[in-house]
Amino acid sequence: MQVDVRALDPLAGVVQLQVEAVDVAAARRLVADSGAVVLSARAASRLLSRTTWRRARFPLQTFTQELAALLEAGLSLPETLDVMAEKESRGEVRAVLDGLRAALLEGRSFSQSLAAHPDAFSALYVATIRASERTGDVGESLRRYLDYHERLDVVRKTIVAAAIYPLVLAGVGALVVLFLLGYVVPRFAAIYAESGHDLPWLSQVLLEWGSVMNRHGALCVGVLAAIGIAVAAFWRPLLRAARRAAARLPTIGARLLSYHLARLYRTLAMLLKGGTPVVPALEMVTGLLPDDLRPALALARTRLGEGVAISEAMREAGLSTPVANRMLQVGERSGDMARMMDRVAAFHDEELARWTLWLTRLLEPLLMAVIGVVIGGIVVLMYMPIFELAGSLQ
Numbered sequence: 001m002q003v004d005v006r007a008l009d010p011l012a013g014v015v016q017l018q019v020e021a022v023d024v025a026a027a028r029r030l031v032a033d034s035g036a037v038v039l040s041a042r043a044a045s046r047l048l049s050r051t052t053w054r055r056a057r058f059p060l061q062t063f064t065q066e067l068a069a070l071l072e073a074g075l076s077l078p079e080t081l082d083v084m085a086e087k088e089s090r091g092e093v094r095a096v097l098d099g100l101r102a103a104l105l106e107g108r109s110f111s112q113s114l115a116a117h118p119d120a121f122s123a124l125y126v127a128t129i130r131a132s133e134r135t136g137d138v139g140e141s142l143r144r145y146l147d148y149h150e151r152l153d154v155v156r157k158t159i160v161a162a163a164i165y166p167l168v169l170a171g172v173g174a175l176v177v178l179f180l181l182g183y184v185v186p187r188f189a190a191i192y193a194e195s196g197h198d199l200p201w202l203s204q205v206l207l208e209w210g211s212v213m214n215r216h217g218a219l220c221v222g223v224l225a226a227i228g229i230a231v232a233a234f235w236r237p238l239l240r241a242a243r244r245a246a247a248r249l250p251t252i253g254a255r256l257l258s259y260h261l262a263r264l265y266r267t268l269a270m271l272l273k274g275g276t277p278v279v280p281a282l283e284m285v286t287g288l289l290p291d292d293l294r295p296a297l298a299l300a301r302t303r304l305g306e307g308v309a310i311s312e313a314m315r316e317a318g319l320s321t322p323v324a325n326r327m328l329q330v331g332e333r334s335g336d337m338a339r340m341m342d343r344v345a346a347f348h349d350e351e352l353a354r355w356t357l358w359l360t361r362l363l364e365p366l367l368m369a370v371i372g373v374v375i376g377g378i379v380v381l382m383y384m385p386i387f388e389l390a391g392s393l394q
Contacts, residue, residue, distance in 0.1 A: 003027035003043055005118075007036040017119040030118050058096060058120035061149055068142035077138075078104050096120050109133055124267065124284050131274035141274055148270045152263065155349050162360040166367055173371035180378050185210035186217070188382045206381045244292060255355050261319065262348035263288050264297075265341040272338035279304050293319070310337065323347060 003024050005017040017031065028038050063084070070080040078101050085097040096117050103113035111130035114121040125145065132141030185206060213220060231238060246252045264285055271281040282301045286294055296317040303313035311328035314320040320328060324344045331340025 003041055005031050005038060006040045007031050007038050030123060036116065058093060058117075060121065060125065061146070064142050064146055068139055068146065071139045071142070077110060110138065122287075124271070124287075127271065127276055127280070127284050128274050131271070131276050134275060144270055144273060148266060151266060151345075151349075155259070155262065155352065158353050159356055162356045166360065166363050169364065169367050169371070173367070173375070176371075176375055177378070180375065181209065182213060182217075182220075185378070185382060186213040206378065240290070243290060255352060258321075258348045258352050260289055260293060261321070261324065262345045262352065264319065264345075265324070265348070266345035269338045269341035269345065272341065278310060278337070320344075321348075 005027055007017060024041050024043060028041050031038050031041075066084055067080060070083060071077070075083065081097050081101040081104070085094050085101070088094045088097060099117060100110075100113045103116060104110065108116075109130075111126050111133055114129055115126045128141050128145050129138065132138045188207060188210060243256065246256060267285045267288055268278070268281050271284065272278065276284070279301060282297060282304070286297055289297055296319055300313040300317035300319055303316055304310065308316075309329075309332055311320070311325050311332060314328060315325050324347065327340050327344050327347070328337070331337040334340070
């Protein structure tokens with residue numbers, strides 16, 4: 001959830017932050033850990049938080065790419081931040097870069113400097129940098145983080161690319177149906193109302209709708225517009241409700257779980273490669289999971305704290321499939337759990353990609369058939385009285 005936090009920062013004074021956290025208490029702890037004093041914290045407005053966050057979001061991936069390239073070129077961290085700030089035209093981004101450089105010059109570590117800006121740098125990012133500072137290889141850690149995001153983007157882009165054509169097809173079909181029902185049918189209704197002929201029952205129902213549109217067209221358009229505005233305003237809650245409903249369906253629910261498990265294991269693999277212990281790593285990845293899976297992750301964390309093996313803890317929490325559990329057991333025996341978690345994530349990614357391709361190939365002809373039947377049915381019902389009149393004349 002998004003939490004609006006007002007805090008007193010030692011460098012920037014009183015600041016307004018918007019933090020992604022499990023709840024308000026977690027957001028308070030996150031900001032307090034960065035060295036700031038929390039003055040107030042409350043859940044962000046659902047109506048405005050999405051727009052505000054998109055407008056003010058820090059370009060983290062671009063920042064990481066440029067930072068890694070300049071560090072590999074031999075520049076120091078303060079020099080790198082100077083170069084990045086000089087070329088930056090956005091005031092809010094430059095302020096973050098200046099704050100990082102000032103904190104470094106005051107003697108703070110890079111991870112502490114990043115933690116002072118929780119609205120720009122997530123706890124996961126800060127933990128990655130903090131772990132790399134122990135080994136002195138910040139550049140490698142940045143490259144690892146970039147690789148992690150690229151792999152997540154591949155899965156996301158695969159799903160989006162597969163969904164584009166069905167969504168466009170459904171959208172065009174819906175527009176054609178709305179045009180027929182909102183413009184063509186009302187004109188046929190006016191014509192048939194003056195003819196005085198008896199009409200088939202289904203045609204009467206369709207043309208009655210046309211009569212309603214003729215009498216109350218402005219009201220119907222207003223209702224549709226209000227529904228559209230309500231959906232846009234409460235998009236995220238509606239999306240979460242749709243995801244929860246889809247998760248209850250046997251096949252789709254299993255694929256959604258595979259998607260979330262792939263993200264979970266890939267993130268854990270990155271943290272473990274950076275030297276983060278597994279229990280704190282599980283705490284950091286909580287925000288990656290939907291609300292209904294977070295209790296399961298808390299259970300796994302508790303069981304790990306009790307000394308249970310990772311594979312057993314994940315199995316008891318329902319956060320592993322039989323194949324993933326076997327691979328985790330192999331990782332426990334070999335001692336290379338990070339590499340094995342990467343393989344678990346890759347296995348789920350490949351499984352999800354195959355299923356998405358199969359679903360797309362099935363869905364496209366089905367959508368075309370449904371749209372064709374609906375549009376054809378409307379047209380036939382409109383012209384059926386004309387066919388009957390032609391038959392009576394013969």
